[in-house]
Amino acid sequence: MTAIEVRGLRKAYRGREVVSGIDLDVARGEVFALLGPNGAGKTTTTEILEGHRRRDGGEVRVLGADPGTAGSDWRARIGIVLQDADDAADLTVGEMVKHVAGFYAGPRAPAEVLALVGLTDRKDSRIRTLSGGQRRRLDVALGIVGRPELLFLDEPTTGFDPEARRNFWDLIRALAGEGTTILLTTHYLEEAEALADRLAVLAGGEIVAQGTPAALGGRASAGAKVSWRVDGVLRTEQVPDPTPLIRELVEAKTDLSTLTVTRPTLEDTYLALIGAHR
Amino acid sequence: MSGAFAPAPGRAPLRTVVASQIRMELTLTARRGEAVVLAMGVPLLVLLGAGLTEATNVPGDDRLAFVVPGVLALTVMSTAFTGQAITTGYERSYGVLKRLGASPLTRPGLLFAKTTAVLGLIVLQLITLAAVGLAVGWRPHLGSILPALGVTVLATAAYSGLALLMASRLRPEATTGAATLIYVLMLAAGGIMFAAPDLGTFGWFLLPLAAHAEALRETLSYGGSVPTAIWLSLGTWAVVFVTAAARTFRWE
Ligand SMILES: Nc1ncnc2c1ncn2[C@@H]1O[C@H](COP(=O)(O)OP(=O)(O)OP(=O)(O)O)[C@@H](O)[C@H]1O
Ligand SMILES: [Mg+2]
Numbered sequence: 001m002t003a004i005e006v007r008g009l010r011k012a013y014r015g016r017e018v019v020s021g022i023d024l025d026v027a028r029g030e031v032f033a034l035l036g037p038n039g040a041g042k043t044t045t046t047e048i049l050e051g052h053r054r055r056d057g058g059e060v061r062v063l064g065a066d067p068g069t070a071g072s073d074w075r076a077r078i079g080i081v082l083q084d085a086d087d088a089a090d091l092t093v094g095e096m097v098k099h100v101a102g103f104y105a106g107p108r109a110p111a112e113v114l115a116l117v118g119l120t121d122r123k124d125s126r127i128r129t130l131s132g133g134q135r136r137r138l139d140v141a142l143g144i145v146g147r148p149e150l151l152f153l154d155e156p157t158t159g160f161d162p163e164a165r166r167n168f169w170d171l172i173r174a175l176a177g178e179g180t181t182i183l184l185t186t187h188y189l190e191e192a193e194a195l196a197d198r199l200a201v202l203a204g205g206e207i208v209a210q211g212t213p214a215a216l217g218g219r220a221s222a223g224a225k226v227s228w229r230v231d232g233v234l235r236t237e238q239v240p241d242p243t244p245l246i247r248e249l250v251e252a253k254t255d256l257s258t259l260t261v262t263r264p265t266l267e268d269t270y271l272a273l274i275g276a277h278r
Numbered sequence: 279m280s281g282a283f284a285p286a287p288g289r290a291p292l293r294t295v296v297a298s299q300i301r302m303e304l305t306l307t308a309r310r311g312e313a314v315v316l317a318m319g320v321p322l323l324v325l326l327g328a329g330l331t332e333a334t335n336v337p338g339d340d341r342l343a344f345v346v347p348g349v350l351a352l353t354v355m356s357t358a359f360t361g362q363a364i365t366t367g368y369e370r371s372y373g374v375l376k377r378l379g380a381s382p383l384t385r386p387g388l389l390f391a392k393t394t395a396v397l398g399l400i401v402l403q404l405i406t407l408a409a410v411g412l413a414v415g416w417r418p419h420l421g422s423i424l425p426a427l428g429v430t431v432l433a434t435a436a437y438s439g440l441a442l443l444m445a446s447r448l449r450p451e452a453t454t455g456a457a458t459l460i461y462v463l464m465l466a467a468g469g470i471m472f473a474a475p476d477l478g479t480f481g482w483f484l485l486p487l488a489a490h491a492e493a494l495r496e497t498l499s500y501g502g503s504v505p506t507a508i509w510l511s512l513g514t515w516a517v518v519f520v521t522a523a524a525r526t527f528r529w530e
Pocket of ligand 1: 013018036037038039040041042043044045083
């Protein structure tokens with residue numbers, strides 16, 4: 001079953017095309033990450049799928065419906081964390097979560113949601129007094145309070161401290177583990193690698209690569225870089241498979257206390273893809 | 279798949295959703311104390327100042343018969359137009375409309391909740407001010423209350439339309455400035471504290487506040503009927519601005 005199906009999606013602002021015919025398929029229960037440089041069209045694409053923006057062309061089905069015309073029953077099935085939310089400054093954290101929970105038939109308990117994002121002790125604070133990362137955690141809380149089937153997260157962890165980010169990753173894994181479909185955009189490649197089943201790289205309004213984090217852009221077959229030092233002098237070899245080389249070194253009784261084997265990180269692959277596109 | 283993290287979506291009954299949003303709108307209004315003071319304080323000052331003292335020249339010998347309906351009309355304008363333009367402008371720029379419009383509340387639900395909250399607030403304010411008027415000696419003709427309510431609904435629709443139009447076209451700071459300026463100009467020239475400049479029928483089309491105030495005077499204070507030109511003026515304002523707002527309103 002597909003949760004999101006996109007064919008030939010196009011969008012232009014004042015005659016300038018920023019999404020130029022992209023195709024996407026996200027299966028139910030999958031965590032899918034959309035990567036790409038600033039201005040690549042990630043938010044534009046995400047907000048078209050959420051029903052926030054109109055598309056200029058192409059076919060879009062989200063949970064079986066066209067987001068441009070879907071009604072309130074469909075809206076109840078999706079959760080949204082926008083990239084730029086600054087609303088409800090005069091309400092308290094607890095009031096806002098409780099209010100949004102009231103839109104749903106069987107919402108998560110507000111106290112439970114606040115605990116999941118680590119905001120329990122800020123429950124009675126006015127939203128305007130939250131720090132940037134706390135405000136972002138509130139956005140996540142509002143996105144999951146309705147127990148959505150499909151969750152859109154547009155750069156959800158901007159401003160999170162390292163501990164909050166790890167907790168957020170655990171939360172996303174728990175949600176995905178029990179069947180929530182998740183579409184995520186992020187600039188943190190380790191986050192995409194930690195969470196995503198599959199990802200797509202968007203650049204200049206087109207998808208330039210798509211695949212699993214391990215295999216993206218030929219990463220799995222890119223080989224490895226083996227380095228070690230002999231009498232303090234660095235030796236480096238690029239090989240498709242490091243096993244024979246290392247066996248050879250061991251048999252020759254080389255000192256391997258400085259041995260490192262590195263594969264291209266997701267970041268290396270990503271930067272190469274973006275560089276090639278320019 | 280029935281764990282604590284399993285999806286279980288579903289929306290609450292639409293009535294519950296909208297009722298909850300109306301409550302939220304009223305809570306937020308109450309928290310914006312300065313807006314409530316502007317909405318009630320100025321009309322109250324005008325009522326007591328111009329109604330009970332000889333501070334200004336008003337036509338006729340019954341000061342309250344002239345001043346109280348004008349104050350009621352002023353209150354409708356300040357809540358439906360000035361207050362609404364300012365809050366909607368900021369809400370749009372802060373993303374409130376965007377978030378709620380894409381929630382199960384939906385955009386029509388949000389508009390309905392906002393309109394209901396504004397109407398509720400106006401009704402409360404009008405009852406309060408009319409009660410103060412009665413207490414100091416205003417004697418309205420209740421037999422003419424229906425046409426008075428009719429022009430008030432038209433005026434509210436026109437003001438709301440203009441407010442939403444401005445809020446969706448201008449930056450919030452510009453909206454605040456323009457809405458406040460229009461309020462002050464209307465207060466000065468709208469025939470509330472003293473007679474409006476006599477522009478004849480044309481004045482009613484130019485100054486909806488003057489037209490609304492005059493209609494309330496004719497009905498509530500004098501037991502007469504609403505002049506046709508005023509029905510036409512307020513009806514035109516309402517149709518033009520509600521249509522324009524519905525056509526061009528932007529949620530973000
Ligand atoms: N409402 C808008 N009006 C005009 N142009 C827009 C609008 N929204 C986005 N754009 C333009 O469209 C392009 C894509 O923007 P978008 O926000 O989708 O990028 P993004 O991939 O989300 O970037 P970021 O990583 O910075 O969030 C950019 O060039 C941007 O300037
Ligand atoms: Mg973006």
